[in-house]
Amino acid sequence: MFKNNKIINFSILTIVIMLTFLLYFEFTVISRYFNQNIQDKQKIITKIYNQKIKEVEHLYTKKIENILSVSTIRDGIKVHNIELLKKDFISEFKKMQNENKFVKTMLITDTNNIVLLRAHKPTMYHDNLTNIRPIIKKANETKKILYGFEAGKMSIPYRITVPVILDGVHYGVIDLGISSNYFIEHINNIIPDVHVTSLLNKDHLKKFIKSTYLNKTPIKKGFLAPNFNKFFEPFFDKIDLNKDISQIIVGNKTYLINTTLKIMSFDKTDFGTILISFDVTKSVDNEQKKILEILFIIGIILIVTYVVLRYKNSLNAKNKLDSITDTYKKQLELSAKTSGIAFWEYNFNTNSFVFNDFYYQFLHTTADEEDGYEMDAQTYLTSFIPQEYQQTVIDVIQEAYKRDKNYSSKFEYKMKRRDGVILDVLVNYTMLYDKDGQPIKSYGTKLDLTEIKKSEGILKKAKEEAENANIAKSEFLANMSHEIRTPLNAIMGFIGLLKEDEKNEEKIKYLKTIDTSSYNLLEIINDILDFSKIESNLIELEYIDYNPLDEFESIVELFRARVLEKNITFKVDIDKNLPYHINSDPLRIKQVAINLLSNAVKFTSQGKTIELKVVFKDNFLSVYVKDKGIGIAQNKLQDIFKPFMQADNSTTREYGGTGLGLTISSKLIKALGGELKVKSELGKGSKFYFTIPVKTVEAKEKVNKIDDFKELSGHILLVEDNKANQMFMKVILKKMGLTFDIANNGLEALERFSKFTCDNKTKYDAILMDENMPNMNGAEATKRILEIEKEHNLPHTPIIALTANALKGDRERFLDAGMDEYLTKPVNKKKLAEILAKFLGDIA
Structure with a gap:
């Protein structure tokens, strides 16, 4: 009888340990999910807070810059005329207050930190802020825009401090203050299910803030608490401000209080903390309910186990042992069905695994086919792990054995099902230790990643196909642009020449019609190319100073x-x-x-x-x-x-x-x-x-533009393979007063350049270089010409790309090849003349 009781007690203890582990495993998963959820929400709030700070900095820096563009304010600053400053400075401040009630202060100082005018208190000025407003002092010293919370005499707003530099002369700073409540209210508006308040460091601020403000402001645990959120009042004393997160229970409510969001000055001084309260009552209740359900199942299992074992105690020893074994097996099956996951256990002492039915389903086999739920490690490795991954699994087990207590981890590898199908799997596991800290077992779950990996492969292939299609589209557009612009250059060029010389009104009308149609075709080409750039997010803006x-x-x-x-x-x-x-x-x-x-x-x-x-x-x-x-x-x-x-x-x-x-x-x-x-x-x-x-921007001198082609002189090398374009360019260059040689491709251009420059000991004044040509293209010809110049120590001949290639990157590609300028076809005669004049230096 005593022996049977020992068996009962041992069996119950074993079940309790296993079910306790399941409870611990469930609780761990719940806790990690719960904490991660709170961390994610905190990250969102931190992002909202930081984004609002950046938004305020950008917006009000721009507004201050606009204020400095007002002539009366600029004149008042330059001569320190208070009355002149008041005229518009105060009204600009009131405009900002009407737009945002949290704009509290705005003042302007000279370079010695002396107040010239306070827009919020116009009668108070000429006081020195050197010792009480560090941000103003620093901005005057560095002449840089500074941002951050800083105490005034009656509050701690967020400061935007902008140096006043007019016509290159430093006159002081403009300092704008926005209440910290602006950011707190913004957080509440975006995430209404949280409560927010601020605490300020009293000891740090008392040397800046008036004692009257200190005396009338509520004190909470040694911190100033202006505009204190009454929501925190009932449980404020329970909050541990030294912890990042505190859990507070009030009645039937549970809150998490986060203190990681800090109020920082421009020099990273910690002025205080923003408290954020999360109501987690519902989440806690749900998780407690799950735990109670598990505890209830454990209780039922223990009761059933006890009753069954007491009943079987009356049978002979063999039947008792069989009954205990049978009950143990049923309990394992019940645990497996409750969890619904592929569960495994590894025993370091026996070097063997135990799997549940879900795990065997995962492997496309059963416990009966594999001679039970237990399997030695070597059999498992050779049967279900591809050879190239067997050592990986062994290394993971050995590494886990060396780790300290509470170790858990995960890793990916490949498995082989009983039917030979290879799977991608993710293993999550944790360790179990004895009282001496030695590892006994590891427990874990397995997740099939095969379909996920297939999806990733499909997405990767689709991405590559899309990229290849985009490249093919770009190449097609480049070719289309070149093939259409090349004949258009000759058509539009000769039309222009014919219009200049034609006297017959009827023919001039026909020529205008052809000219208009050509330009319409060019606009359509440009629209298609621009749309392609925009569709691919490749549109580029070129910001320049201009009239x-x-x-x-x-x-x-x-x-x-x-x-x-x-x-x-x-x-x-x-x-x-x-x-x-x-x-x-x-x-x-x-x-x-x-x-x-x-x-x-x-x-x-x-x-x-x-x-x-x-x-x-x-x-x-x-x-x-x-x-x-x-x-x-x-x-x-x-x-x-x-x-x-x-x-x-x-x-x-x-x-x-x-x-x-x-x-x-x-x-x-x-x-x-x-x-x-x-x-x-x-x-x-x-x-x-x-x-x-x-x-x-400041006005610049106008660049002289050439209006008369005949003002140019020089000898040009024209590199062009299209005969029609050669004819057109001959006429244009002659009208400009230029002489020229013609090369039909890049290879011929090299020969002419070498002969004319090296043999005749002279040089071309400029080279007009096409790109798409047989035998050798324009970019390669340019590189070879530069090499000849370097080899023979020759002065550089300007090379101007004259090409139908007009897609994104073409200009940069030609300039990188060593060309000096870039002009697209159809050729604009005036633009061509201006470019040539720039290099020939021959404008009258």
């Missing part, structure tokens, strides 16, 4: 002839306040304006009006194009910015076009920082308009 008035006047001149031909009234209203020079991308702005005006002319009938209006205000450029044309139906407005779409399919047939112009224009304006908008009414006309930010 916007010149650009808009050139646009007006371009359309004067068009509107006259169609008998349309063209109204132009260009802002008189338009700066002489701005910094932006003139090519793209001009492209959009021309596209909008082209549409206006195209869709407006004879006798009606189109209008171009340009407005400049507060460093924003606005362009309006209005017409009295056919208009657009309201239900079609949403479609006109989509690629290949027009308001009506019949529009394409009647007026032509690709349907890409507005798509491209919209994308370009968005890239420039604005938005292209439209108002329209069917039958009454349309108004397209956009506003983009630009920078005003």
Whole structure:
């Protein structure tokens, strides 16, 4: 009887240990998930907080820069005239307060940190802030913009401190303060299920803040707590501020309090902490419910085990042992079914594995087929692990054996099912140790990654195919551009020459029609190429300093002839306040304006009006194009910015076009920082308009442009394989007063260059180099010419790419090859003359 009781007690103890491990395993998984969830939410809050800080820095730095553009403020700063400063400085501050109630302070100091004017307290000035406002002192010393929380006399706002530098002279700083409550309220608005409040370091701040403020501000655990969130009041004393996370239970509610978000000054001084409270009551209740369910199952199992074992105790020893074994097996099966996962156990002492039924299903076999649930390690390795991965599994087991307590890990490898199918698997495992800290067993689960890996392979292949397709598309567009631009160069060039010499009005009309059609074809090509760049996110902007008035006047001149031909009234209203020079991308702005005006002319009938209006205000450029044309139906407005779409399919047939112009224009304006908008009414006309930010820059001297080709002189090497283009270029170069030789390809260019330069001891004044040519292309010929110059110590001959290659990267590719300039076909005669004049240095 005593012996049987020992068996019962040992069996119960064994079951308790196993079920306790299952409970521990479940609890560990729950805890990790729970903690990860909280960490993820904290990361989101930290990201929101940091993003808002950056947003405030960018926005209000820009506003301060705009304030410094006001003439009265600039003049008042330069002469320290308080009354002149008050005129606009205070009103600008009030504007910001109307926009954001959390804007609290704004002042301006001189270079010695003496206050010139406080916009929030205009009567208080001429005090020295050197010892109480470190950020102002540092900004004056470094002449750099600084950001951070810093105490004033009555608060601790977030400071944006901008040095005042006018016409290269440092006059002081402007300091703007935004209440810290702005950021707390922002977090609450974005994530409404959390509570937020701030605590400030009293000991650090008392030397900056007035005692009256210190005395009237609530104190919490030695911290200042202005605007304290009453939500924290009932349990604040329970919060451990030295811990990153504290768990607080209030009644039937459970909260996690996070203290990792800090209030930092510009020099990284810790001013205080932002407390964030997460309500985790529901999550805790759910997990407690799961644990209670597991405990209930454990209790039932223990009761059933005890009853069964007591009943079997009355049988003989063999039957008792068989009963215990049978019960143990049933309990293992019940545990396996409860977990529903492929579970395994490895015993370090016996060097064997134990698997559940789910694990055998994973391997496409059964316990009966494998002679039971236990299997020695060697059999397992040879039967189910491919040979190249067997040593990996052995190494993992040996490494786990060497580890300290509480070790758990995971690793990936390949397995072989009983039917020979190879699987990708992920193993998660943890260790079990005896009372002396020695490893006894490891337990774990196995996850099939095969389908996931297949999906990854499919995605990788699809990505490669997409990239290859994109390359093929780019090559096709490059070839298409080259093949169309090459003949267009000759067509448009000779049309221009014929127009110059033709006296017959009828023939001039025909030539204009051919010229217009050629330019329309060129615009279609450019639209397709631009759309391809935009679709692939390859569009590039080139910001330069330029005179916007010149650009808009050139646009007006371009359309004067068009509107006259169609008998349309063209109204132009260009802002008189338009700066002489701005910094932006003139090519793209001009492209959009021309596209909008082209549409206006195209869709407006004879006798009606189109209008171009340009407005400049507060460093924003606005362009309006209005017409009295056919208009657009309201239900079609949403479609006109989509690629290949027009308001009506019949529009394409009647007026032509690709349907890409507005798509491209919209994308370009968005890239420039604005938005292209439209108002329209069917039958009454349309108004397209956009506003983009630009920078005003100091005026520069105008670059002289050449107007007379005959002012040039020199001897040119023309490298061109197309006979029609050779004929056209001969005429152009002769009209410019230039002499020239012709090479039909890159190899012939090398021969002519060597003979003319090395043999005749002279040099060409410039080389016009085509790219796509037989025998040797232009880039390779350029490299070889540079090598000849270096080898013979010759002065450099300027090489100008004259090519139909006009895709992204072509210009950089030619310049990297050693060419000095780049001009695309069809050739613009005036542009060609200007480039040649730059290198020949022969402008009259």
